[in-house]
Amino acid sequence: MLKKLLSFKKVISILILLLISQVSIGQGWVKSNKGLSAYQEDLSTTLGYYKLRFKNDGPLGKDWIYGSYLDKDSLNRVIAFREGGTWVPLPFYFSQRSTAADMVMYGDTLYIIGNFWNIYDEKNNIWLNPTHLIKWYNDSIWIDDPNTVIALGGPSVSMAAKGDSLIISGDGYYKPPQVIYTHFMSGDKGVTWQYPYSKVHPTDSYPNFGILSKIQILDNGDILTLNNGSPFGSSYRGVSRWDGQNWIGYGKGISSGTNAGDFEFYNGELYIAGNFSTDFHPDDPGKLMARWDGAEWHDVGGGLEGGYVAGGFFVHDTILYCAVHDNNSGRDTRFGDAAIPHLAGWDGHRWCGTPSGYFSYAPSAYGISNDTLFATFYKTPAVLNGDSGVYMMYFDGDYLHGPNSICSTLGLGEEGHTIEKPNISIYPNPSNGILNIILPKEKSKAKLSIYSLSSQLVFEQRLTEEQTELKLPASFKGLYLAVVESDGEVF
Numbered sequence: 434m435l436k437k438l439l440s441f442k443k444v445i446s447i448l449i450l451l452l453i454s455q456v457s458i459g460q461g462w463v464k465s466n467k468g469l470s471a472y473q474e475d476l477s478t479t480l481g482y483y484k485l486r487f488k489n490d491g492p493l494g495k496d497w498i499y500g501s502y503l504d505k506d507s508l509n510r511v512i513a514f515r516e517g518g519t520w521v522p523l524p525f526y527f528s529q530r531s532t533a534a535d536m537v538m539y540g541d542t543l544y545i546i547g548n549f550w551n552i553y554d555e556k557n558n559i560w561l562n563p564t565h566l567i568k569w570y571n572d573s574i575w576i577d578d579p580n581t582v583i584a585l586g587g588p589s590v591s592m593a594a595k596g597d598s599l600i601i602s603g604d605g606y607y608k609p610p611q612v613i614y615t616h617f618m619s620g621d622k623g624v625t626w627q628y629p630y631s632k633v634h635p636t637d638s639y640p641n642f643g644i645l646s647k648i649q650i651l652d653n654g655d656i657l658t659l660n661n662g663s664p665f666g667s668s669y670r671g672v673s674r675w676d677g678q679n680w681i682g683y684g685k686g687i688s689s690g691t692n693a694g695d696f697e698f699y700n701g702e703l704y705i706a707g708n709f710s711t712d713f714h715p716d717d718p719g720k721l722m723a724r725w726d727g728a729e730w731h732d733v734g735g736g737l738e739g740g741y742v743a744g745g746f747f748v749h750d751t752i753l754y755c756a757v758h759d760n761n762s763g764r765d766t767r768f769g770d771a772a773i774p775h776l777a778g779w780d781g782h783r784w785c786g787t788p789s790g791y792f793s794y795a796p797s798a799y800g801i802s803n804d805t806l807f808a809t810f811y812k813t814p815a816v817l818n819g820d821s822g823v824y825m826m827y828f829d830g831d832y833l834h835g836p837n838s839i840c841s842t843l844g845l846g847e848e849g850h851t852i853e854k855p856n857i858s859i860y861p862n863p864s865n866g867i868l869n870i871i872l873p874k875e876k877s878k879a880k881l882s883i884y885s886l887s888s889q890l891v892f893e894q895r896l897t898e899e900q901t902e903l904k905l906p907a908s909f910k911g912l913y914l915a916v917v918e919s920d921g922e923v924f
Contacts, residue, residue: 461790463817463827465825485499486809489802491514502824504522512536525552525554537593546601550563552564556573564576577623590602603617615642629656642661643661643662657672668685668686671705687718696746697753702725704753706746720737733779734845735770737755740766742758745798754779755776755778758795768784769845771786771839780890807825857917859915880919881896882918884913
């Protein structure tokens with residue numbers, strides 16, 4: 434293991450004599466009922482392809498669940514936020530099974546898109562007509578008139594908002610005299626809608642981005658979207674960006690007959706995931722997941738294996754989480770060289786997670802609220818460690834670095850590269866409990882991470898000066914690897 438750690442291509446490693454004591458915490462996955470919300474016991478997803486999903490650090494600074502579920506009174510709800518240790522629904526429910534496909538804050542109003550039957554407004558005790566777009570502000574709701582505006586729901590429906598612009602990615606949007614398909618944008622809070630691009634995609638005869646068309650408005654105003662509608666081997670296939678004038682592709686795109694299913698930004702770089710793989714085509718960007726550094730695609734920690742699609746990205750507390758979905762819970766899913774089932778966290782250097790507990794099939798979505806990791810199941814309740822009827826569960830303990838966690842080899846898949854780095858000094862070595870760290874002037878803001886020889890993170894410290902004297906806990910002793918990271922680079 435030590436040999437593998439020292440072969441990490443980007444790391445200048447320092448072995449330090451320290452001591453660490455392990456504390457056993459956490460029990461694994463637990464059914465989410467007692468001590469949480471009573472109605473979670475009856476939480477269920479419905480309507481075929483829809484699933485209950487999470488939005489961490491979402492609108493109004495809250496953690497949300499959205500999709501479709503039944504509360505303790507068997508009322509159909511579609512959205513709730515977490516507060517006071519429970520999930521609190523917004524004050525409306527539906528006459529029939531309805532579902533929320535996505536949600537976004539647009540100005541001071543929460544926009545929710547999906548398929549909604551007759552809506553009961555609990556604040557005013559009135560029924561509202563079916564719609565595809567709900568607007569909510571301060572316990573009051575508004576709906577678009579279904580006779581003039583129709584947004585057809587589907588698994589590809591998503592929304593993005595920034596400033597005055599709101600974009601919806603869906604199957605179609607009609608508002609006479611316009612008829613708009615696939616992507617439609619409003620700059621006036623839904624009064625008028627338009628196609629957001631001055632020309633159609635260069636590889637399509639009409640606006641068609643294929644399935645799972647996630648969309649995001651970047652800080653500079655560019656629009657980034659999944660695009661699985663372009664031909665195989667097109668640089669636009671997988672993900673593409675509109676800069677206001679032209680479409681921009683990323684590398685060679687996805688070359689095989691596969692798709693991208695999600696994207697996320699992490700440490701300033703674009704990550705994509707899907708069911709593509711270099712095992713299918715050598716020009717594919719990676720194995721189920723890849724990282725774009727601004728010029729080319731890179732492997733991520735040795736790639737992912739054992740599933741049919743990766744996705745479900747979310748970032749929490751400097752970690753990028755990624756799920757691998759499969760049809761068989763017994764399948765040997767691997768993140769790099771670590772056999773971690775279904776979900777792992779990437780810290781920029783390696784994958785970590787806990788292969789504990791048994792559930793009858795893979796969860797459909799994950800999220801973190803108040804530092805607790807939750808997971809939901811798609812449509813049918815699962816069996817968790819012999820306990821049936823589980824729609825939601827949470828992880829009791831530290832999923833990434835608890836007593837039963839495992840990690841992939843540090844720097845896996847990156848040994849073949851050599852990168853020149855500025856010199857960094859860490860002394861004395863061996864250490865007597867005091868470390869002196871000297872950074873180059875241009876790298877005076879950095880982070881020190883200390884790992885055990887089993888790749889366990891045991892210490893972390895922000896560095897804000899060119900020279901830092903650091904006192905380590907008195908209990909530290911042993912051989913460890915020190916890694917310094919600055920501006921996304923590892924030394």
